[in-house]
Structure formats: structure tokens, C-alpha cells
Amino acid sequence: MNHYTTANKQVWKKTILSSVIGMLAMSTQAEQKKEVPSFELEEIVTIGTRVAGRTAADAAVPIDVIDSEALTKNGFTELGQSLQSSAPSFNFSRTQVSDGSDLFRPATLRGLQPDQTLVLVNGKRRHTQSIFGNQGTVGGGSAGTDMNAIPLTALEAVEVLRDGAAAQYGSDAIAGVINLKLKDSVDETTGFLQWGSTGEGDGDTATLGLNTGFELGGDGGFINLSGEFRDFDRTNRADNPLWHQGDAEGEFTSLFYNAMLPLAGGELYSFGGYSKRTALGSGFRRRATSAAQNIPQVYPDGFTPNIDNEAEDTSFAIGYRRELSSGWQLDSSVAYGINEYSFASANTINPSIAAEYLFNNPDATDDEIAANAGPRSGHSADFEFEQTTFNLDLNGEVAMGDNPLYVAFGLEYRDEAYGIGQGVPASYSCGSSNADNSFPSVIDPSVFASCGFEAYPGISPEAETDISRDSYALYVDFERNMTEDWLLGAALRYEDYQGIGDETVGKLSSRYQLSENLAIRGALATGFRAPSLPQSGYQAFATNLNNDGTLARSYTAAAGSALPVALGIDNLEIETSQSVSLGFVLDLDAVTITVDAYSVEIDDRIGLGSNISATDLQGNQEALDALEATGVAEARFFSNAINTTTQGVDLIVSYDTELAGGDLNMVLAANYNETEIDSLNIPEGTTENQIFSSISQSFVTGGQPNERGTLTLNWSRDRLTGLLRVNYFGETEVDFFAGNHIGIPNTQPTSVVESAVLVDIDFSYDLTENVTLSVGGNNIFDERPDELDNDEVLDIISGGAFRYPLRAVPYGFNGASYYLKASFAF
Numbered sequence: 001m002n003h004y005t006t007a008n009k010q011v012w013k014k015t016i017l018s019s020v021i022g023m024l025a026m027s028t029q030a031e032q033k034k035e036v037p038s039f040e041l042e043e044i045v046t047i048g049t050r051v052a053g054r055t056a057a058d059a060a061v062p063i064d065v066i067d068s069e070a071l072t073k074n075g076f077t078e079l080g081q082s083l084q085s086s087a088p089s090f091n092f093s094r095t096q097v098s099d100g101s102d103l104f105r106p107a108t109l110r111g112l113q114p115d116q117t118l119v120l121v122n123g124k125r126r127h128t129q130s131i132f133g134n135q136g137t138v139g140g141g142s143a144g145t146d147m148n149a150i151p152l153t154a155l156e157a158v159e160v161l162r163d164g165a166a167a168q169y170g171s172d173a174i175a176g177v178i179n180l181k182l183k184d185s186v187d188e189t190t191g192f193l194q195w196g197s198t199g200e201g202d203g204d205t206a207t208l209g210l211n212t213g214f215e216l217g218g219d220g221g222f223i224n225l226s227g228e229f230r231d232f233d234r235t236n237r238a239d240n241p242l243w244h245q246g247d248a249e250g251e252f253t254s255l256f257y258n259a260m261l262p263l264a265g266g267e268l269y270s271f272g273g274y275s276k277r278t279a280l281g282s283g284f285r286r287r288a289t290s291a292a293q294n295i296p297q298v299y300p301d302g303f304t305p306n307i308d309n310e311a312e313d314t315s316f317a318i319g320y321r322r323e324l325s326s327g328w329q330l331d332s333s334v335a336y337g338i339n340e341y342s343f344a345s346a347n348t349i350n351p352s353i354a355a356e357y358l359f360n361n362p363d364a365t366d367d368e369i370a371a372n373a374g375p376r377s378g379h380s381a382d383f384e385f386e387q388t389t390f391n392l393d394l395n396g397e398v399a400m401g402d403n404p405l406y407v408a409f410g411l412e413y414r415d416e417a418y419g420i421g422q423g424v425p426a427s428y429s430c431g432s433s434n435a436d437n438s439f440p441s442v443i444d445p446s447v448f449a450s451c452g453f454e455a456y457p458g459i460s461p462e463a464e465t466d467i468s469r470d471s472y473a474l475y476v477d478f479e480r481n482m483t484e485d486w487l488l489g490a491a492l493r494y495e496d497y498q499g500i501g502d503e504t505v506g507k508l509s510s511r512y513q514l515s516e517n518l519a520i521r522g523a524l525a526t527g528f529r530a531p532s533l534p535q536s537g538y539q540a541f542a543t544n545l546n547n548d549g550t551l552a553r554s555y556t557a558a559a560g561s562a563l564p565v566a567l568g569i570d571n572l573e574i575e576t577s578q579s580v581s582l583g584f585v586l587d588l589d590a591v592t593i594t595v596d597a598y599s600v601e602i603d604d605r606i607g608l609g610s611n612i613s614a615t616d617l618q619g620n621q622e623a624l625d626a627l628e629a630t631g632v633a634e635a636r637f638f639s640n641a642i643n644t645t646t647q648g649v650d651l652i653v654s655y656d657t658e659l660a661g662g663d664l665n666m667v668l669a670a671n672y673n674e675t676e677i678d679s680l681n682i683p684e685g686t687t688e689n690q691i692f693s694s695i696s697q698s699f700v701t702g703g704q705p706n707e708r709g710t711l712t713l714n715w716s717r718d719r720l721t722g723l724l725r726v727n728y729f730g731e732t733e734v735d736f737f738a739g740n741h742i743g744i745p746n747t748q749p750t751s752v753v754e755s756a757v758l759v760d761i762d763f764s765y766d767l768t769e770n771v772t773l774s775v776g777g778n779n780i781f782d783e784r785p786d787e788l789d790n791d792e793v794l795d796i797i798s799g800g801a802f803r804y805p806l807r808a809v810p811y812g813f814n815g816a817s818y819y820l821k822a823s824f825a826f
Contacts, residue, residue: 043067046123047179048161048168049489050395050408051479057585060489060509060521061163062596062650068155068183073714073723073762075196075778075819077207077230079155079180080107080147085727085760088671088708089162089650090178092147093138094812102248102281103309103341104129106139107147109175110162111646111673111704112600114144115532116575118165118173121150121180122258122271124317125170127337130385130418132534132608136736138703138808140696141608141638143385143534146339149275149313153191153209154226154256156183162650164579164600166527167491167507170412170473174527174577174602182258182271186213186222189826196819199782203235203247203814216261223259226273228252234280235814237784243285243801244304246814250279266322266330272315279309280346283455285801291447293454295354297370305455308344308377313337319391328396335389343380345427345453350374355439355449356431369442374426380458381540382421385533389414400480408477413470418533420465420540427458428541436631457541465558467537469498471530485513495528503528503574521596522582531572531606535559535638554611554634562626564637567690568683573640577602583650592654599647604640604681607700610693611636620685641692642680644700648673662717670709670728675701698735698750703808705730707755719766723776727758732808737794747793751805753785758811774821782816785809 043065045056056063066086076082080092091108109117119126132143161177169177191210197203213224230253235246256273286293288302319333353374358364364372393410422428430438430451441449452458473495482488489509496502507525514520539558557563559572583596611634617623627635653668677700682691707730715722732753739747762776785804788795794802804813 043157045159046181047120047159047177048163048165049479050477051406057587057592058487058511060487060511061161061165061523061581062521062583062594064160064162064652065157066160067157068152071155071158072152072192074725074760075194075762075776075817075821077152077194077205078148079150079152079158080105082152083107083147083158083160085710085725086669086712087160088669088710089673090160091138091704091708091810093704094809095133095137096245096281096806097283098133098137098807102250102279102307103148103277103311104131104133104146105148106133106137106142107144108139108704109160109178110598110600110648110671111675111706112175112602113142113605114139115142115172116174116529116602117144118169118171118177119145119147119180120169120177121315122182122317123179124319124333124335124391125389125414126180126335127315127339127387128385128532129311130339130341130383130534132538136695136699136807138699140699141535141606143532146311146313148252148277149254149311149339150180150273151209151226151228151254151256151275153211153228154182154254154258154273156181156185162596163523163581163598164525164527164577165507166529166577167493167505167525168475168477170475170493170495171471171497171528171530174529174575174579174600182256183211183213183224183226184222184258184260185211185224186215188213190824192821192823194819194821196817198235198814199816199818200235203233203817205230205232207231216259219262221259221261223257226254226256228254237803237813237815238801239803240799240801242302242304243798244282245802245804245806247812248279248281248309250277250309252277263320264322266320268318268320270316270318272317274315275313277309277311281307281309283307284798286454289443291441291444292450293351295349295351295369295373295442297354297366297442298349298373298376303347303349303454305348305453306346307456308346310342310344312340326396328394331391331393333391335391336387338384338386341383343382343423343456343458344378345380345456345458346377348453348455349376350426350429350451350453351441351449352429352431352438352451353426354442356433356435358442359439374432375424378424378427378453378458380423380427380453380456382419382459383534384417384419384421386417387414395477403481403483406479410475412473412475414472415468415470416533417468418465418537419467420459420463420538422461422464423453423458426453427456428452428460452541459540463539463541465537465539467533469500469533471495471497487511495530497530497574500530500572501574503576517587519585520583521585523580525577525579527577527579529575529577531559531574531638535606536572538638541632554636555630555632556608557626557630557635557637559638561637562629563623563635564639566620566623566626567686569637569639572606572638573604575602575604575606575640590656592652594650594652596650597648598650599645601643601645601678603643605642605644606638607641607692607696608638609636609641609691610689610696612690616687616690639691640681642697642700643678644675645678646673646675659715660717662715662720665712665714667712667714668709669712670707672707673704674706677701695735695741698733698740699808702733705732705755705810721762721764723760723762725760727760727811729756729758729810731755732810734808736807737805739793742793742797744793744796747791747796748789751792751794751807753805753809756783756785756811758783770824770826772823774823775819776821777816777818779811779816780818783811784813784815
């Protein structure tokens with residue numbers, strides 16, 4: 001990873017800060033009316049319906065439209081965090097010491113998995129990320145969409161469809177759909193400079209964003225360009241500075257575009273972008289006396305290994321749309337995306353290399369052992385997911401009495417590929433010779449030295465993967481106003497996945513205007529989600545905690561490989577869902593209230609099981625042989641492990657009024673959500689612990705808050721605006737890093753993150769017609785999880801170094817942060 005030097009970082013951040021202060025010093029006589037960002041119910045939507053001109057308030061299902069002003073009216077520079085502060089049904093959990101979490105965080109809707117929400121860009125399916133959380137996290141085993149790969153600068157608005165929509169949009173839309181609308185403005189250049197830091201003086205972040213647009217041709221064509229660069233330092237909340245509990249340091253660079261050119265009576269359009277992120281994360285500290293993990297001749301005081309993460313994301317879409325002579329609309333497109341993720345290890349070591357050298361040279365001196373201990377850093381693994389999607393869509397009207405029947409139909413073809421690349425030999429080998437066994441450690445000959453790099457053992461040649469598949473789909477969508485007050489919609493979709501199977505799903509939706517101010521709405525739907533290629537093909541080694549608190553290597557076995565087959569799991573099957581929603585919209589001019597209740601049942605839900613050892617496999621010789629062949633003590637695999645029911649209620653109240661000579665917009669948005677496991681799918685001859693243990697179950701049922709809410713007050717007068725946002729997060733509770741996970745006597749059985757209220761503020765002032773200065777803070781009262789007690793497992797195994805829980809933390813543990821921002825428009 002090519003980080004700036006510390007000196008260069010300081011120059012960059014001082015430049016940002018001086019630029020902001022320079023704009024503050026500018027004088028102005030201009031006054032202008034400020035627009036107040038909010039949830040928009042009167043905004044025309046492009047998802048949930050294929051009828052042009054339909055607004056969110058008129059739709060038969062709940063749709064939130066969050067404009068760019070609302071997304072950027074805070075100190076957050078990541079899309080995921082910004083959405084979490086605006087939409088309570090959306091969660092963006094924070095975690096640490098879990099491979100890849102320093103770059104990819106689980107983005108979830110309605111408490112379901114990240115891969116159960118479909119993400120679109122300009123209405124076209126976006127590719128997913130190439131890795132998933134696989135170290136005991138929210139969304140574990142799920143490769144969702146990398147929300148933070150798209151810069152806020154490029155977005156005009158975000159539409160959130162909070163309802164199952166697989167019949168309309170295909171696989172992954174069980175929880176809902178998020179559509180990211182790119183800007184299409186022209187003849188205007190906007191941007192911002194922002195500097196921020198935490199209340200403890202770390203985590204300095206400098207961000208530069210720029211957007212501009214130009215006309216193409218003389219008939220409405222355009223190209224809109226966005227760029228963003230961010231440099232961020234790490235935070236650390238560990239009580240012992242030799243350990244690390246906090247965000248990683250890193251950089252983010254992105255370039256995006258959105259374009260349209262009139263052509264042959266229609267429109268040729270294209271959009272896409274590139275982003276690159278780096279982050280230097282940390283693993284658990286390896287103690288000086290740890291016989292299996294340390295080489296004291298190299299690290300006499302022990303060491304904290306680093307994981308050097310790098311993610312590159314590239315996307316490109318091109319299409320043509322036009323109105324046919326019949327009045328119908330034709331839209332044909334192809335969208336390509338690739339997500340590449342690279343792991344490298346730093347400040348680490350492969351303990352078995354020195355152990356082998358000492359085994360072959362028993363009289364070696366400490367200097368000779370250190371000199372032959374192998375590299376301290378190196379490449380560990382590559383992951384890549386690639387997707388190409390072809391769409392052909394037609395929509396129009398069919399005359400039917402007084403009200404036409406709106407019809408849309410089309411087909412989709414998708415080609416996907418997934419690959420895993422190996423690391424350097426030292427990252428995975430047992431000794432420099434890569435033997436079939438490890439060697440006695442240099443500290444204690446009765447203990448075997450670990451193989452591979454500490455923190456993230458690399459991918460070995462036998463774990464390399466290169467798989468692909470294709471799928472095709474046909475759909476039809478109807479919508480009609482049966483009467484002036486009654487809207488009825490129906491959708492049907494058939495989809496077939498190579499090597500997996502096919503599925504037909506449907507949806508009925510309806511809205512009835514009971515009175516001028518009150519409407520009811522609801523939907524019935526079936527849905528599905530095909531196993532992702534990462535779930536089907538992933539295999540790798542990792543470092544995990546044994547039940548006694550020690551670290552050990554484990555293996556994740558690919559679907560259809562020897563171990564899961566020996567336990568009766570031949571392959572992964574399609575998840576299926578049944579959902580129902582019912583709600584109402586009450587519009588009283590200044591006050592708008594929407595309430596939507598929902599229930600989502602998911603059968604054959606795919607989960608990543610917990611590690612199982614030879615002890616768990618006694619009596620099944622075939623499984624024991626398969627585990628032994630992996631060369632590790634523990635292994636796990638994916639299966640269609642559970643059947644669940646998720647129920648909840650969404651509430652949004654919006655109120656507009658005047659206060660102190662200005663305009664005030666108040667939005668209360670809340671979500672109650674609960675997931676229960678109805679049953680487990682345990683093949684005959686296996687046990688619950690082998691397939692999906694209570695530890696894994698706890699993340700499904702307790703890893704995300706059951707209650708979430710935000711109250712946003714946004715006031716504007718002339719050149720001044722002020723924002724106050726109160727965010728409420730309910731309690732989370734999981735077994736991981738607790739007594740139920742690691743059997744240390746007299747410890748608390750679960751790991752709990754208590755409920756919390758976080759308060760954000762923002763004050764903006766228009767210095768000129770073109771320049772706005774903003775100052776603000778997030779979590780200004782420095783709310784954090786309760787500190788660990790002395791009888792908590794994480795406190796014990798870290799020797800008191802970790803201060804807060806590591807998993808299922810919905811709002812992080814950094815505490816308060818503050819920022820200064822200058823925005824401009826010319």
C-alpha cells in the first residue's frame with residue numbers, strides 16, 4: 001500500500017484547513033433562500049414502479065427518497081454512515097479485528113443480511129463485493145454491495161424501497177432495493193473541502209470533493225463528472241497503545257461519470273466509475289511468550305500484526321433508450337462491474353519458518369534464528385468478483401376502459417466470475433520447505449509453531465479458485481388504477497441459475513385512497529436469492545480463537561467439497577422468501593405520517609457455520625478424514641442452515657412549519673425489527689453445532705438493534721441553516737467474545753452493547769452566493785459502549801487492553817468527532 005508519508009499528510013491537511021479558513025474570511029452581501037433537506041414523499045421515484053411520474057407518496061410500497069443535501073448535511077464522508085444517520089431501517093455496523101472489516105462493513109436493510117438487499121445505480125443492477133465478513137460479524141458469510149465505493153459527491157439522491165421486490169428486480173431483493181441516482185447537472189461546478197478529527201485528537205480526516213457538468217450537443221445531452229479524495233488517520237481506543245482498537249488509517253480515491261447523448265430519436269446513455277481504497281488494519285497482539293505465534297529473536301516484546309487492505313472497484317454501463325412508434329419505451333443496456341480485494345500482511349511473521357530452521361540447526365544462535373526467520377511482510381491473498389449484466393426492457397400502456405393498463409416486461413442475462421489468488425509462499429507455508437506438518441516452536445518444543453503469516457495466513461495454491469456461472473431471467477410487471485382511488489400492481493419473474501436451479505416468484509401490491517388525506521397500502525410477495533459465487537466457491541485458511549482463548553488456524557471448506565459432503569450437504573440451494581406488508585399514508589399538509597408493518601419469512605437461509613473439530617466429528621470417519629486432509633484442527637462451511645421470520649414496523653413523521661422567521665423541517669423516522677430462527681436444517685447424522693452453532697445464531701437474532709430511530713430538526717433562514725439530529729440505537733447482544741464462545745470460568749455469557757443516544761449538530765452559513773461554511777459535530781456528547789468489565793472474556797484475553805466490545809457495535813467506539821467544511825458552487 002502506497003501511503004503518504006506523515007509529513008505529506010500534514011501538508012495536505014494544513015492545506016485543506018487553511019483553504020477553509022480562507023473562505024471564512026471572505027466578505028459577502030448576498031442573501032438567498034436556503035433549501036431544507038429532508039425525506040421527500042412528493043419526489044418522483046424510479047424504483048418500486050415502472051410508471052413514469054409516480055411519486056413516493058403515491059406508490060403502493062414504502063419508498064424513501066433522500067436527497068444529496070440530506071446525505072451530506074453531517075460530518076460523514078462515507079455513504080454507508082450517512083445513510084445510517086438518515087434511514088433507521090438501514091444499518092452499517094462497526095467491527096474490528098475481522099478480516100476485511102477495515103474496508104468493507106455490512107450494510108443491511110430491515111435487519112437482514114447484506115446480500116439480501118439489491119443495490120442499483122441509475123436503476124441498473126450493481127455488482128457485489130468480492131469478500132464477506134467471515135470472523136464472527138454481523139452479516140457473516142454474506143458478500144453484499146460495497147456502499148462506500150461510490151462517492152457522495154456523485155449522488156443526486158438515494159431511493160430506498162423498503163419492501164421485498166425480487167419479482168420486479170431479481171435475486172437479492174428480499175429485504176428491499178437501494179437505488180443510487182447519479183447527478184446529471186450541467187453548467188455548474190460544485191465541491192467541498194472538509195477537515196475533521198475526533199474528540200481525542202486522532203482520526204484526522206481530510207476530504208476533497210468536486211463535481212461538474214457540461215452539455216453535450218444541443219438537445220439535452222450532458223456529461224457529469226465527480227471526483228473525491230480522502231485521507232484518514234487511525235483511531236485507537238485500546239487502554240494499552242501496543243494494542244489497537246479503532247479505525248484503520250488509509251486513503252480513498254474515486255472518479256465517476258454520468259452521461260447522455262441524443263441519438264437517432266432516442267438517448268445513448270452511460271455511467272460508471274473507479275474507486276480505490278487502502279486501509280492498514282490490525283489483528284490481536286501476539287504476546288512475547290506465545291510459543292505458537294511469536295519468535296522472540298525477532299519480536300522480543302511481542303508484536304501487533306497488521307493487515308494491509310486494498311480494494312479497487314470499477315464499473316461501466318452503456319445503454320440506449322427511445323420511444324417506439326407505438327408509444328412504448330425501449331431500454332437496452334449492458335452493465336459491467338469488477339471488485340478486486342487484496343490482503344497483505346505487515347509487521348508479522350510465519351513462526352514455522354524459524355521453527356524449521358532451529359529444528360534443522362539445533363545449535364543456532366539467536367542472531368542466526370532471527371536472520372533465518374523469513375519475511376516480516378508480504379502478499380497474502382487476492383479476491384475478485386466480476387459481473388456483466390444485459391437487460392432488454394419494454395414498457396408502455398394498453399388501453400383498458402377509462403384507465404390504461406401499464407405494462408413492463410423484459411429479459412436479463414448475467415454472467416459472473418469469482419476468483420481467489422494465492423499469497424507468497426511465506427504467507428501460507430509450514431516452514432520454508434512448506435512441509436506437511438509444523439515444527440516445534442522456538443520458545444517451547446512441546447508446542448507446534450503456527451504456519452503462515454500471523455493475523456492473516458495467506459491463500460495456498462490448493463485454495464486458489466476460479467469459477468463462473470451465468471443466469472437468465474424473464475419478467476412481466478402490471479400496474480393499473482382500477483378506480484380513481486384504487487391502484488393495483490402485479491409482477492411475475494422467472495430466473496434460472498447455472499448449476500443452482502430456477503425459481504418463479506410473484507408480487508401483488510395495492511394502494512387505496514380512503515379519503516383526501518388518508519391512504520392504505522400493502523403488498524404480498526414471494527422472493528428468492530441464489531447463493532453468491534463467494535459463498536459457493538470460497539475456501540481459505542484463517543486464524544481464530546479456540547475455546548480456551550488461544551489462537552489457532554482454521555479452514556473454510558468450499559461448497560460441495562469433501563467435508564460438507566461427508567456431513568450430507570452436497571451443494572447450496574436457493575433461499576426463498578414470503579413477505580407481507582401493510583401500512584398507511586396520512587397527509588395533513590404540514591404533517592405527513594407513514595406507518596408500514598412487515599413480515600418476511602425466509603427458508604433455506606444460507607449461513608456460514610462455526611468451526612468444528614475432530615471431537616465434533618466422532619463417529620463419522622469420512623468427515624474425520626476430510627478434516628485431517630485440510631491439515632488444520634478446525635473447519636467450517638456454508639449451508640442452507642436456517643429458516644427465519646423477521647417482523648417489524650417503520651414509522652416516518654415529517655412536519656414543516658415556520659420558526660423564528662425561518663423554515664423548520666422536522667422528521668421522526670423509526671424502525672422496530674426482530675428476527676427469530678424458526679428452525680434449523682440439520683442433515684441426519686449431524687448436530688446443530690456442526691451446521692450453525694448458537695454463536696452464529698446470536699448474530700442473526702441479536703447482532704443488530706431491534707430498535708432504531710432518528711429525530712432530525714433542520715432550520716433555515718436566509719444565509720443560515722442549523723441541523724440537530726438525535727440518533728437512537730437499541731441494544732445488541734451476541735455470544736462471540738463472551739463466555740458462551742470461549743469457555744473461561746466465571747465470565748459473562750454474552751457480549752452486550754447497550755442502547756445509546758447520539759446527537760449530531762451542523763451549522764452552515766452562506767459566506768457568498770457561491771461559498772458556504774459549515775461547522776459541526778457527530779456524537780457530540782461522546783457516547784460509547786460501556787467499558788468492558790473485569791469478568792468479560794475480551795478484557796481477560798487482551799490483558800485489559802481492549803476497552804470496548806469488538807462485535808455487533810452499531811455506532812462504533814470512537815466517540816465524538818468534529819469537522820469544518822467549505823462548500824462552493826460556481
